[in-house]
Amino acid sequence: MVAAKSPLKTTLIVLVIAVALLWTLFPLYYLFLTSVKSIRIIMERPPRLFVWPPSFEMYERILIKEHFYEFFVNSFIIAAGATLLALAIGGLAAFAFSHWKFRGKEPLFLVSMIGRMFPPITTLVPIYLMVMYAGLLDTYLALILIYASFQVPLVLLILRDFFSQVPREISECAYIDGCTPWQVFIRIILPLAKNGIVAAGILCFVEAWNEFIFALVLTSFKAKTAPVVLATYVENEGTLQWGALAALGVWTVMPTLLFMLFLRKFLIRGLTVGALKA
Amino acid sequence: MSTTMGKRAGSGWAGVLRNPTLMFLLPMGLYLILWRAIPLLYTVFLSLNDWNLVRRGGARTFIGLDNYVGLVWDARFHDSLWISFVFMVVATGIQTVLGVGLALATDRSFRGKSFVQGALLLPMFLTPVAVGAIWYILFQPSIGPVNYLLSFLGLGPYNMLGSASTALWAIVIADIWQWTPFIYLLVLSALQGIPETIIEAAQIDCASDFVIVRKIILPLIKGTILVAALLRAMEAFRVFPKIYVMTGGGPGHATEASGILIYKTAFRFFEIGYASAMTIIMLVLLVTAYGFYLKVVRRVSLEY
Amino acid sequence: MSALRRLGMLVAVLVLSGAVASLAWAGAKKYEGVPLRVMLPDGWTEAKPVSNLLLEAGKILGTDVKVSWYSMDELHDKALIDFTAGNKTWDILAVQSYNRAEWADMGLIVPMGKYIAEHPDVVDKAKLAMNDYYDISIRNYTHKGVWLGAPMYVTGVALFYRTDLFNHPDEKKNFKAKYGYDLKEPATYKEFRDIAEFFTRKAGQTLAGKVLTLDFYGTSHSDKPVGFLWSDFVNYLIAFGADDVYDPKTMRPTLNSPQAIAAGNFMVSLTPFMPPGHLNYTSGESTAVFAEGSVAMIIEYFLRCADMVLNPAKSKVADKAAFTVLPSVPGVRGREHAAHHGGNFLGLYSLSGNMEAAYKTIELAFSKEIMRKVYLEKYVPYGWIPPRPSILHDPEIQKRVPWMKEALTKLMDRKDIYYFEQAPLPEYFRAMDAAATALHKAMSGGTTVEKGFNEAQKETEALFKKAGYIK
Numbered sequence A: 001m002v003a004a005k006s007p008l009k010t011t012l013i014v015l016v017i018a019v020a021l022l023w024t025l026f027p028l029y030y031l032f033l034t035s036v037k038s039i040r041i042i043m044e045r046p047p048r049l050f051v052w053p054p055s056f057e058m059y060e061r062i063l064i065k066e067h068f069y070e071f072f073v074n075s076f077i078i079a080a081g082a083t084l085l086a087l088a089i090g091g092l093a094a095f096a097f098s099h100w101k102f103r104g105k106e107p108l109f110l111v112s113m114i115g116r117m118f119p120p121i122t123t124l125v126p127i128y129l130m131v132m133y134a135g136l137l138d139t140y141l142a143l144i145l146i147y148a149s150f151q152v153p154l155v156l157l158i159l160r161d162f163f164s165q166v167p168r169e170i171s172e173c174a175y176i177d178g179c180t181p182w183q184v185f186i187r188i189i190l191p192l193a194k195n196g197i198v199a200a201g202i203l204c205f206v207e208a209w210n211e212f213i214f215a216l217v218l219t220s221f222k223a224k225t226a227p228v229v230l231a232t233y234v235e236n237e238g239t240l241q242w243g244a245l246a247a248l249g250v251w252t253v254m255p256t257l258l259f260m261l262f263l264r265k266f267l268i269r270g271l272t273v274g275a276l277k278a
Numbered sequence B: 001m002s003t004t005m006g007k008r009a010g011s012g013w014a015g016v017l018r019n020p021t022l023m024f025l026l027p028m029g030l031y032l033i034l035w036r037a038i039p040l041l042y043t044v045f046l047s048l049n050d051w052n053l054v055r056r057g058g059a060r061t062f063i064g065l066d067n068y069v070g071l072v073w074d075a076r077f078h079d080s081l082w083i084s085f086v087f088m089v090v091a092t093g094i095q096t097v098l099g100v101g102l103a104l105a106t107d108r109s110f111r112g113k114s115f116v117q118g119a120l121l122l123p124m125f126l127t128p129v130a131v132g133a134i135w136y137i138l139f140q141p142s143i144g145p146v147n148y149l150l151s152f153l154g155l156g157p158y159n160m161l162g163s164a165s166t167a168l169w170a171i172v173i174a175d176i177w178q179w180t181p182f183i184y185l186l187v188l189s190a191l192q193g194i195p196e197t198i199i200e201a202a203q204i205d206c207a208s209d210f211v212i213v214r215k216i217i218l219p220l221i222k223g224t225i226l227v228a229a230l231l232r233a234m235e236a237f238r239v240f241p242k243i244y245v246m247t248g249g250g251p252g253h254a255t256e257a258s259g260i261l262i263y264k265t266a267f268r269f270f271e272i273g274y275a276s277a278m279t280i281i282m283l284v285l286l287v288t289a290y291g292f293y294l295k296v297v298r299r300v301s302l303e304y
Numbered sequence C: 001m002s003a004l005r006r007l008g009m010l011v012a013v014l015v016l017s018g019a020v021a022s023l024a025w026a027g028a029k030k031y032e033g034v035p036l037r038v039m040l041p042d043g044w045t046e047a048k049p050v051s052n053l054l055l056e057a058g059k060i061l062g063t064d065v066k067v068s069w070y071s072m073d074e075l076h077d078k079a080l081i082d083f084t085a086g087n088k089t090w091d092i093l094a095v096q097s098y099n100r101a102e103w104a105d106m107g108l109i110v111p112m113g114k115y116i117a118e119h120p121d122v123v124d125k126a127k128l129a130m131n132d133y134y135d136i137s138i139r140n141y142t143h144k145g146v147w148l149g150a151p152m153y154v155t156g157v158a159l160f161y162r163t164d165l166f167n168h169p170d171e172k173k174n175f176k177a178k179y180g181y182d183l184k185e186p187a188t189y190k191e192f193r194d195i196a197e198f199f200t201r202k203a204g205q206t207l208a209g210k211v212l213t214l215d216f217y218g219t220s221h222s223d224k225p226v227g228f229l230w231s232d233f234v235n236y237l238i239a240f241g242a243d244d245v246y247d248p249k250t251m252r253p254t255l256n257s258p259q260a261i262a263a264g265n266f267m268v269s270l271t272p273f274m275p276p277g278h279l280n281y282t283s284g285e286s287t288a289v290f291a292e293g294s295v296a297m298i299i300e301y302f303l304r305c306a307d308m309v310l311n312p313a314k315s316k317v318a319d320k321a322a323f324t325v326l327p328s329v330p331g332v333r334g335r336e337h338a339a340h341h342g343g344n345f346l347g348l349y350s351l352s353g354n355m356e357a358a359y360k361t362i363e364l365a366f367s368k369e370i371m372r373k374v375y376l377e378k379y380v381p382y383g384w385i386p387p388r389p390s391i392l393h394d395p396e397i398q399k400r401v402p403w404m405k406e407a408l409t410k411l412m413d414r415k416d417i418y419y420f421e422q423a424p425l426p427e428y429f430r431a432m433d434a435a436a437t438a439l440h441k442a443m444s445g446g447t448t449v450e451k452g453f454n455e456a457q458k459e460t461e462a463l464f465k466k467a468g469y470i471k
Helices: A007-035 A057-065 A069-099 A105-114 A120-133 A140-164 A168-176 A181-192 A194-210 A213-218 A226-232 A242-277 B012-018 B020-047 B066-072 B075-106 B113-125 B128-139 B145-152 B167-192 B196-204 B209-237 B241-246 B258-267 B272-301 C003-023 C047-061 C072-085 C097-106 C112-118 C135-140 C169-179 C189-199 C227-239 C258-273 C276-280 C283-292 C302-309 C355-365 C368-379 C395-400 C404-412 C428-443 C449-467
Strands: B049-051 B060-062 C035-041 C064-070 C092-096 C157-162 C217-220 C295-301 C321-324 C344-349
Touching: A007 A242, A007 B075, A007 B113, A007 B128, A007 B167, A057 A242, A069 A105, A069 A140, A069 A181, A069 A194, A069 A226, A069 B020, A105 A140, A105 B020, A105 B272, A120 A140, A120 A213, A120 B020, A120 B258, A120 B272, A120 C072, A140 A194, A140 A213, A140 B020, A140 B167, A140 B209, A140 C003, A168 A181, A181 A194, A181 B020, A194 A226, A194 B113, A194 B167, A213 A226, A213 C072, A226 A242, A226 B128, A226 C064, A226 C072, A242 B113, A242 B128, B020 B049, B020 B272, B049 B066, B049 B272, B066 B272, B075 B113, B075 B167, B075 B209, B075 B258, B075 B272, B113 B167, B128 B145, B128 B167, B128 B241, B167 B209, B167 B241, B196 B209, B209 B272, B241 B258, B258 B272, B258 C072, C035 C047, C035 C072, C035 C355, C047 C064, C047 C092, C047 C355, C047 C368, C064 C072, C072 C092, C072 C097, C092 C097, C092 C355, C097 C344, C097 C428, C112 C344, C112 C355, C157 C302, C169 C189, C189 C217, C189 C258, C189 C295, C217 C258, C217 C283, C227 C258, C227 C283, C227 C428, C258 C428, C258 C449, C283 C295, C283 C302, C295 C302, C302 C321, C302 C404, C321 C404, C344 C355, C355 C368, C368 C395, C395 C404, C428 C449
Parallel strands: C035 C064, C035 C092, C217 C295
Antiparallel strands: B049 B060, C092 C344, C157 C295, C157 C321
16 A cells, blocks of 8 residues: 655545545435435425435335335345355356466356346346246245356456466465365465455445346245335336435445445455465 | 366266366356356347237247348447447446546545545445436436536536437446446455555655556556456446436437347337347347457456 | 245245135135235326225235235336246236237236126126226227226326416416417417416516516426327327327328327427426426426326325425316317326236136225225325216215315316327337337427428338238
């Protein structure tokens, strides 16, 4: 990490960070604002940038009356499951791609990436049929399996890069010491590439959490996820539902904010340990 | 030891279990074949059919390459590919620059660092549908804060989403807001993996920060940057919920990216075969483009 | 939780519920415990009342009614995919009026009329009470001579306007001076346009004696492509004497007929008098803009306006808004006060395994007694308009709903309003897409109505040829 030296540089950096924070947080603030405006003032001109007293009826409606927390839990279980599965499968493959040469390596890599190059919507019907015949409609398992299949190329691409940054000498020493590839993988590569794994994990989780079309189609009651419910509030046909939509949006972001804050601390601690070992 | 793990471990299933390469690659291979390759083949099959769910009671007839021939002349489809392409290039380009810049700027110790880094990641956690909705509200000409704030500078009001020339850029802005954190996260993680010793050595040599960044840091994380940009580009090409919520593809067809057109063709026009053919063409184009791109990435990322 | 564990739990629950059900069988009702799964569109004003009807009926019959809420788009897409894949999950669906032809022809729903004709022993005519529906409700949801499903509300579009502006002496004086006739509820669309033009003012000008701090607009539409724009446009289209996309007698598209182009030009001519965001407004937003007080007149679906505009808890103009019929185009006969009815109906999902229970639940839910009960308990005075005339004319209801009498006189009971429904063609959406996109482009200044509609006509002719309607 580089420490700033000159006051000019410091000011510049502070300015950049301040602008970035403002740009990032203002829409989120406005989202929150929209969620606490009562329907009478939501279309007001000019728009209010501050609301007092805030009306929490939207939160009450969603969380309590329509028990949104159920869908929330569903989303969490599915996203976590898919992430772990994708990390496992993708991680194994990334190790092979980053450490070994073998025939057909590049074409195989390209082919694996194909999975991310077309809109998932178009494989909706065949996957639906597969899931239906397996009797897995409206279950967590179906979505976990499918989302993991979307994420594996992502994990592969990211982890291949991070794994190849682990210095060769370390793994070569291990082989000389008689370690099997599996042991090298578990004991050396994984700890040293921890921040890459965490980053890939976060990105997988976010994607699985926000996935919409397969969740819509493959669930109906038991495994319905948060984005599907959120999308119902985009409907502004009969009434204006921005308040409810915004409340749901805020609710989706808040836990991840807390989650991120804690994970960040863990990440920093883990890194310094990893670097020292090298 | 040699880094070549050939097929020397024996033949048959026993050989497979003893061959580490296969062991590591097999789960992924099988998994992707099951969930991606087979459905894709089905989509290819569908693209060779004329299947309209409503016409003639939903009958499906094999028509060979007729769908593809139709697409060659389909200007609306060409436009949608172009719009997706422009969106992808502009959005990804700006996001990458911003993401890298932010990562470099915040990869230093200061008070409130965890908060800042965490806060900057938030946008990508918001459901794309909600992102579309909030930016739609922000850009509203009469009740949107953007125009409200601009009015203090004497500008506007601008109806960004209602004019064919600006609608796409408005959506690009929303995309940048949402996904810069993606690049930011990856680059930041890579930066944190750079051993301090290298940096300190350069600093002792009295290199200026700017030179350090250019000559040392950037080359080390170049691979990650390219990976992040590639991933974002692939996503950006397939953009859907934001556009659907913000403009529905309008005005006219100004923001009708391929994702929207394919969705409309399948779910509103009920032309499953035609939509499948669109997908396959899109896929072929992208694979070719990324084939080139990946060659570059590979060469660069193995370069140190 | 592993799939196996889940399976085990599911089996346990099934066995348990089977045991309970069989214990209660002795005195049980015929449909006890039958699960009915319903898909309804969230956010549509009439959806929650109908869900309550179903739940109420479920309580009496013993059926286990479970509702899953989706946006209308989601519902449509999901129903389509579920049906195509052969999924039997659902029993009852809300069907949007302009999808009715697609869904009926695809076989997604079993028309209720067909079910009734094929199962006369199951039908309770008193509860069904087909004669206690407005003619328009039956007519609208009939396709190829067969009744499709139970209407979820009644009454189409109406014109809402600001009484404080229309009655203000200064405004009346200025209007008369400018246009030569009295300011009143517009009887023709020319008058409508004049009034819209008259009331469009910039910040700084005076309105009803007060100086404006913000711009004010004559009218508003929901012009988001495709469905919102077309639903608003179709009122003008029909009033001007054009067909809704095609002429049913010849099956030829008539998108570039002189009447259609005149209607298109009329709508484009209104754009200077509307809030700039109208090009992306959904009907909820457009109505909310009126309720917020920035617009003088609006043509919108009566139920929603009643809910959002007349309700003081939701609107800033509740005490200064009134409604009336839509204007007409003089000289166009048979299309007076042409008003789009729209709406949804409840349909029977064709792959349902519990169709009899579903039908009986709907029949009971929509019976006069249940409808009246739920309406009085929960939705007076603003939340709903039940589709049965007997309920609307009920004196107690009229006491609780202050505007009901006026609405009946001006809108529901009037015989000279040409209520219409959108064309019942499976390819309707596609034709609408071409025409609405052209219109949207014209409204944002990218083309002329003539050019746009001519292109849309060509596209639609090709579409109709492919579908085999014309040569």
